[in-house]
Amino acid sequence: MDDLIALFTQQARAVSATVEPVADLAAAFDYAARLTTGQGGCLAAPGWGEGETESLAEACAGAGVELVTSGLRQEVGRFTVGLTRAQYGVAETGTLVLDSADEQVRLASMLSEAHVAVLPLAKVRQDMFALEEELAAILSASPGYMAFITGPSRTADIEMVLTLGAHGPRQLHVLLLEDAS
Amino acid sequence: MSRASRRQYHARLRSALDNRFLGQTLARFQNRYAQARQAAMQGVDFEALSREVVEVKDAALPRLEELYGQFKAAAQAAGAKVHLAADAEQARQIIADIAARAGVKSIVKSKSMTSEEIHLNAYLESQGLEVVETDLGEWIIQLRNEAPSHMVAPAIHLSCSEVAELFCGVTGQEQDPEDIASLVEVARQQLRRKMLSADMGISGANFAIAETGTLATVTNEGNARLVTTLPRVHVALLGLDKLVGDLDSALKILRILPRSAAGQLISSYVTWVTGAVECAAAPSGAKELHIVFLDNGRLALSQDPVFAEALRCVRCGSCANVCPIWGKVGGHTYGHVYIGAIGLVLTYFYHGVEAARELAKNCLNCQACKVNCPSGIDLPRLIKGVAGRLNQQEGAPLKNQLMRQVLTNRRLFHFLLRRAYLAQKPLAHGERLIRHLPSFFTGEHGFRSLPVVAASPLRDRWPSIAPPLAEPKLKVAFFGGCLNDFVYPEQGEALLELVRGKDIQLDFAAEQTCCGLPAAMASEEETAREVARQNIAALDAENHDHVLTLCASCASHLKHAYPRLLADDPAWRLRAEALAAKVIDCASFLQDVVGLAALPEGGPKAAYHAPCHLCRGLDVHRAPRHLLAEAGLEYLSYEDEEVCCGFGGSFSLDFPELSAAILARKLDQVEATGAEMLVTDCPGCVLQLEGGLDQRGSSIKVRHLAQALAEAQRRAKD
Numbered sequence: 097m098d099d100l101i102a103l104f105t106q107q108a109r110a111v112s113a114t115v116e117p118v119a120d121l122a123a124a125f126d127y128a129a130r131l132t133t134g135q136g137g138c139l140a141a142p143g144w145g146e147g148e149t150e151s152l153a154e155a156c157a158g159a160g161v162e163l164v165t166s167g168l169r170q171e172v173g174r175f176t177v178g179l180t181r182a183q184y185g186v187a188e189t190g191t192l193v194l195d196s197a198d199e200q201v202r203l204a205s206m207l208s209e210a211h212v213a214v215l216p217l218a219k220v221r222q223d224m225f226a227l228e229e230e231l232a233a234i235l236s237a238s239p240g241y242m243a244f245i246t247g248p249s250r251t252a253d254i255e256m257v258l259t260l261g262a263h264g265p266r267q268l269h270v271l272l273l274e275d276a277s
Numbered sequence: 278m279s280r281a282s283r284r285q286y287h288a289r290l291r292s293a294l295d296n297r298f299l300g301q302t303l304a305r306f307q308n309r310y311a312q313a314r315q316a317a318m319q320g321v322d323f324e325a326l327s328r329e330v331v332e333v334k335d336a337a338l339p340r341l342e343e344l345y346g347q348f349k350a351a352a353q354a355a356g357a358k359v360h361l362a363a364d365a366e367q368a369r370q371i372i373a374d375i376a377a378r379a380g381v382k383s384i385v386k387s388k389s390m391t392s393e394e395i396h397l398n399a400y401l402e403s404q405g406l407e408v409v410e411t412d413l414g415e416w417i418i419q420l421r422n423e424a425p426s427h428m429v430a431p432a433i434h435l436s437c438s439e440v441a442e443l444f445c446g447v448t449g450q451e452q453d454p455e456d457i458a459s460l461v462e463v464a465r466q467q468l469r470r471k472m473l474s475a476d477m478g479i480s481g482a483n484f485a486i487a488e489t490g491t492l493a494t495v496t497n498e499g500n501a502r503l504v505t506t507l508p509r510v511h512v513a514l515l516g517l518d519k520l521v522g523d524l525d526s527a528l529k530i531l532r533i534l535p536r537s538a539a540g541q542l543i544s545s546y547v548t549w550v551t552g553a554v555e556c557a558a559a560p561s562g563a564k565e566l567h568i569v570f571l572d573n574g575r576l577a578l579s580q581d582p583v584f585a586e587a588l589r590c591v592r593c594g595s596c597a598n599v600c601p602i603w604g605k606v607g608g609h610t611y612g613h614v615y616i617g618a619i620g621l622v623l624t625y626f627y628h629g630v631e632a633a634r635e636l637a638k639n640c641l642n643c644q645a646c647k648v649n650c651p652s653g654i655d656l657p658r659l660i661k662g663v664a665g666r667l668n669q670q671e672g673a674p675l676k677n678q679l680m681r682q683v684l685t686n687r688r689l690f691h692f693l694l695r696r697a698y699l700a701q702k703p704l705a706h707g708e709r710l711i712r713h714l715p716s717f718f719t720g721e722h723g724f725r726s727l728p729v730v731a732a733s734p735l736r737d738r739w740p741s742i743a744p745p746l747a748e749p750k751l752k753v754a755f756f757g758g759c760l761n762d763f764v765y766p767e768q769g770e771a772l773l774e775l776v777r778g779k780d781i782q783l784d785f786a787a788e789q790t791c792c793g794l795p796a797a798m799a800s801e802e803e804t805a806r807e808v809a810r811q812n813i814a815a816l817d818a819e820n821h822d823h824v825l826t827l828c829a830s831c832a833s834h835l836k837h838a839y840p841r842l843l844a845d846d847p848a849w850r851l852r853a854e855a856l857a858a859k860v861i862d863c864a865s866f867l868q869d870v871v872g873l874a875a876l877p878e879g880g881p882k883a884a885y886h887a888p889c890h891l892c893r894g895l896d897v898h899r900a901p902r903h904l905l906a907e908a909g910l911e912y913l914s915y916e917d918e919e920v921c922c923g924f925g926g927s928f929s930l931d932f933p934e935l936s937a938a939i940l941a942r943k944l945d946q947v948e949a950t951g952a953e954m955l956v957t958d959c960p961g962c963v964l965q966l967e968g969g970l971d972q973r974g975s976s977i978k979v980r981h982l983a984q985a986l987a988e989a990q991r992r993a994k995d
Contacts, residue, residue: 156575169557189543199555199567202506206499208428220423224528232524236491238355239552239563246543249499251461253414253430256435259461263468264499265544 100187100220101272107190111247112228112260113268120275121214123214124154127271129159129211135210138162142200144266145181147253150245178265182213182245183234184227185220190247191272195234210267213245216259217272239258244262286610286635287934293606293937299434299828303604304942306433308916313540314649315769316707323651331525331653334589338579344520351490355552357566361517365395368571372397372479372512373404375567381406381476385468386493387501388412390428390483391514393614394627399481400692409471411500413464417443426608427616429594436606436668438895450480468500478504482515483534483591484527485568490663491551492568495534495544502548509559512567513550517575518588524691526882537651538593567643574606574626583662587622589652596646601921601939602639612641618656620645625663625941632671637664639935641928642798643921644893665800677799678925687790687809691734694763698730705729715733715892722930724937725968728764735766739785744771749782751870754821754859756812756835758828759791760960765866768827768960771987773864776871783825788815797838798926806842810849813839823870827863827983827990829959830926833894836860862891863958863982864900873986875909875992880910884945884952884977886966887919888959901982908989913950917943922957924965940969958982 100252118124129152133154141152149165158164161240164171180201180206184193190214196202205211221227235240260266293299337344349359362368376384384406387390398408398419410419418424420443425431432440438454444463445452453459453920470631478499482492492513494501521527535541552710556564587844597603597617608616613624613632621640625633640660648658661715668677683690704711735757761768776783789812796804812835818824826832839853867873883905890898898919904910923929923939944966947955956968957979967979980988 105485111545128549191543197554199557202502206501206502206506225525228525228528233530235486235491235549235551237551238351238750239491239594240355240491240549240553242549243502244543244547244549248545250497250545251413252539253417253432253455253499254435254440254460254475255302255351256309256430256433257437257457259458260463262466262498262500263411263465263472263503270796 097217100222101217104185104187105272106154107187108189108247110269111190112192113270114202115248115270115272117126117272118128118214118273121148121273122151122155124271124273125155125179127269128177129155129161131210131212132156132161132177132215134160138164138171138175139179139202140164140168140208141179142168142176142204143198157245158199162179166200168200168207172203175204176209177212178208179212179216180205182266183219184230185215186224186227187220188223189246191222191244193231193234194243194245196237196243197237205243206264208265210269211245211248211265212269212271214271214273217274234265256262283636285316285425289610290606290932292935293610293932298436299607300605302434302436303607307598307604309696310540310595310611314536314595316417317324317536317540319658326529327651327653329529330340330533330591331589333521333775334652337521337526338518340575341517341520341579341634344522345517345556345579347487348485348490352552353490355490356563357490357557357568360567360569362571362573364573367569368395368514369397369400370575370761371569372402373515375478375510375512376401376404376406379477379565381510383407383471383475384409384477384479384507385472385475385504387496388408388415388431389479389514389895390615391481392479392518392975393425393575395571397514399704409468409475410503411459411468411472412496412498416464416468421445424614425616426980427594428592430814434609472500472503472507474506476513478508479512479514481927482513484523484530485515485520486522486527487520487864489551491549493547493549495547497545499546502546505548505550505876506556507558509556510565510567512573513866513942514569516571516573518579518590520963530779532584533651534591534593537595537649538607540551550572578626584622584659584941585660586654587619587626588617589654589899590623591652593651593894595649597912599645599649599900601643601830601923602641602646602935604936606977609953612636619654622656622659625666632707634667634671637667638931641889641921641923641925644891644898644924645889645921648893658711661797665802668800668928670717677801678794679803680799681804684791684793684796684804686984687788690790694730694759695734697730699873700959710968710969718940721933721937722941724933724972725965726971727968728964730763731766733766733771733809734763736762736785736787737759738766738770742770743783746782750780751782751822752820753781753783753825754816754825755783755785755821756789756816757785758826758831758960760964761827765960765963765981768981768983770821771981771983772827774987775867775873775983775990779871781871784821786815786817790815792834794830794834795926797834798928802842805838806846809839809842809853813849813852813856818852818859821859823861824856824859824868825861825863825866827958827960827981829862829894830961831893832860832862833890833972837894862895862897864891865897865905866976867983867986867987868900868904873904874898875907876909878909878911878991879993880908880989881953882913882951883910883954883956884913884915884947885918886922886957886962888957888962889921891958892919901956904982904986905956908986909993910954910985910989913952915950923963924961929965936965940965944969944975951975954985955979956982956985
């Protein structure tokens, strides 16, 4: 398990993601709220449960951050950080698997300047093939939209020089959640 | 007609070669790619992964129609509409109709080579629609009204300052010509606005999973996610060849695609869309999703016994990244819509004879693309196959007709070679090289001096220099090959010097002739088959332990091409395989069979050129370098050791401007090592390298490996 997490962390960092452990969801919410304070002050966090949204709202209030959870098309340009929960992690490539059938999740994770994804430690697997059944289950949802996300958006289209933040987030923060209860 | 198209094509090549910036950009791109790929393949068994891709694709291709039916049922159940377009015109019409019915005015696109294939943008614009590419490279070339010069990096032929100038026009503001990050920012802002307001998004797809009706796209920028999410209508356009059975198949391709394409373990975003997903911008609250499959010759191609494997291509673009020709001229002259080696094949099938005619000849057969291809496509062979079909359709060039008559008649061929010695004599002025070529050979051909045909060929000298042994421990059939036999007999003599006293009998069968590679290169398969049979009979592999040749090209051709050429000939197939199993190259023979004693250090500084057909054709890498070091030479390495020298047999006559440019890059690197000697183990490479160095006035001596080692032994004895 430790090896898997170490590999995931190494590979995600190698593609310019920030990876931080968090003890519980409260710590993850604090992290997202603090990050948003320094980045415009509006956080988009769709797709969380009712209780989770409440405690996130508290964290945001404490940090002086505005929280939006729906209707994100109307909020484009206002929210700068998107907070989502990833379903799985792939250690070999440092990849997040994000079920994005919910359009709001897509908007939060693509139109933000920084994407913060919470990934339960127990959901990290060695490679895509070790996740095949779980991925097939997500794909069998019809209609459906699944995303593999590895590092922030990037391009090397001009002179093959790597530049981050082409169309999607300029930053990707992966919060490795120890206690997923 | 064909002469005019040839002239035009050479003019375009010349102009690309004269563009210094282009050359620098492409060279930098190829270097960066090579390093990134090497890093991405660390700890990965490329061949095993590649075999899995081959299995997946070969399982899918024969049943594309069935997979299409399965995909359609699943995708329609998920709310998509699935269309099948027979050709480019139909595909354009289907998409324009969708736009018209949905009241679309503006379209954003993520990168799709298939849309380039059908020239979609121009058509939609002619219908009054605004079409904006959102992939940065595609947007740049769209603004310049150009075609992509690479399948993955479409604007790689442009410099940062050219892009800055272009963006200055778009924004009306000055742009820093050296600040790539701020140019990316311009695109981000401009294109974000377009994506938020567009009515329709058009994407391509990397895979279509039949089982679930899912489309997958692989991008780094993330524009495909936005293009498939923000507008109310989504049209996905893809070739039927993108169909695979299930998720497992897609994952197997995904494991190797980004590694091959960009030296990445995985791209930033892989997006899997199944059906009409939630979309707040659509009146119904669900996306209007249309999936347009394009046939345009693919179904017919998938049933072709020779060319079906071209459809295994996963569009990683790496055949261009490692191609010495693409690296000199770029995709606008080395491709039509599809570029690089796969482009040379697909152009014929998707865009026709006119577009393919000159392109199909422009291959060195250096095998770099083939060994790099994640889908295991034998690209050089398919390119020769296309050239062969063009010859059938349009009539073969004179050289092919001559080849048919001369090459299959050994006596005539060798008579002509002997006569060549007399014809050349007045030009050589008693020297080994002809420096000033006769007038029909001047101009583009003057980049190298040419060797003189020897006064007496190796075959005539053989009986006196290699007398039969009474009780040899090994019997080896020696295959000379034309250059070794008639131009460089001294290379064969050096070999005999190295095996003297080792109880090894080397037989030179007089009936042997040209290996047939030049015929295969000219797409003359029948001629190649005929000389293969003659050589198999002459060499009598069944009664020898090895079949040895000093020519890496001949060795690779005997070993790999003979069994394939004669696969359908029951009388010869087994003999071809028996011969192939015994073929050995010079370096492996000397190292593994003969065993040479180590010599003290202090030999000359030597650089090594790895012949294409040795390092890639026979997968021999270590032996020649090891032998040089063991013989006391000071081996000096340089970056492009395993890159082609630009010879390619008749390629260097058909495309002298390219041959010269590729040779120049190699010789620049060799000269920079400070070597006194350049060693290689293929007489064709010797001809090219020696001729080029001589024209440069360089003092670096070129030696065949056998000569370098024989000289080292002589030096040690003195």
